[in-house]
Amino acid sequence: MPSFSVRHYLEEAIYLIFTKFDEQVSTAYLQVSLDIANTILALPQSETERWNGEDLYTELYHSSISIDKLLLESLLDNEGIDMDELACFSKALLNYLKTYKGRLWEGVNESKYLSSVWHLMIAGQLKDAKAHLSVRKSFRYTENLYNWTKQLNKLLIEQQSGAEVGAEINAMFDEVFDVIRSPYWKTDRQKEENRFPITMNPNYVRLQLAIIRWLYVEKQPLKGHWNEVLAQVSR
Structure with missing residues (x-):
């Protein structure tokens, strides 16, 4: 799927940044990913129907690519994320993922759902995330991360209401x-020592959680601070 190419180059770029590889190379990967995203999103709807149904493209892949595009633009320009758009695309993705049942839900789409909740939290939509x-x-697959996210989101809502829960x-x-x-x-859930399985690329998860940490633990804006945001991972 075209969306996989967008995500692949983004994940590779993040890996290069985390490992402090050549900055020009990681920037090139980010730019390639953004170029692919822009190309796909500029296609007329009829062009995309060759590889997917209309609803699936609109609600799943279109939303996923649009979210990654927001991240890519922010990373490349060292700017903030358009939180309104992030919330909009995240909600669309969550509502679509809810339609999966049984084996189609377990593992992969369950993990995508949790990742989309993290995007909502990044966008500041804590009550919607709840x-x-x-x-x-x-x-079942992401049980530990799901329970952790649920409790974290609860505490963040309490903090917004004035509760003294910062240290917690x-x-x-x-x-x-x-x-x-x-x-x-x-x-991988099969690894006995892994307490936090999820069927997502680890570097994408690290990126999302680093953003959440920067916004809610460090309580700092993203604009002008992306190097510090990402440095939280490799500190």
């Missing part, structure tokens, strides 16, 4: 983040 986390779905949030977040940011973290 509603989507309350969906009547099983999260910081400790809770870093307990998981310190595991996930490690280069030895594996996403």
Whole structure:
């Protein structure tokens, strides 16, 4: 799928940044990913129907590519993310993913759903994230990360209401983040030592959680600070 190419180059670029590889190379990967995203999104709807149905393209791949495009533009320009658009595309993706059942839900789409909730949290939509986390779905594959996300989101909502829970949030977040940011973290559920399985590329997960940490633990804006955001992973 074309969306896989967008995500692949983004994930490779993030890996190069985390490992402090040549900046020109990582920037080139980001630009290639953005170029592919722009090309796909500029296609007339009829052109995309050759590789997917109209609804699937619009709600799943269009939303996924649009989210990655927002991240790519922000990374390349060292700017903030358009949070309104991020929230809009995340909600569309979540609503579509809810339609999956049984084996089509377990593992892959369950993980995509949790990742989309993280995007909602990044966008500041904590109450909407709470509603989507309350969906009547099983999260057997991602159970530990799901439960952690649910509790974290609850504390963040309490903090917004004036509760003194900052220290609890910081400790809770870093307990998981310190595991996930490690280069030895594996996403495979079959690994006995892995407490946080998810069927997502580990570097994409690290990127999302680094953004959440920057916004809610460090409480700093993204604009002008992307180097510091990403440095949280390799610190």
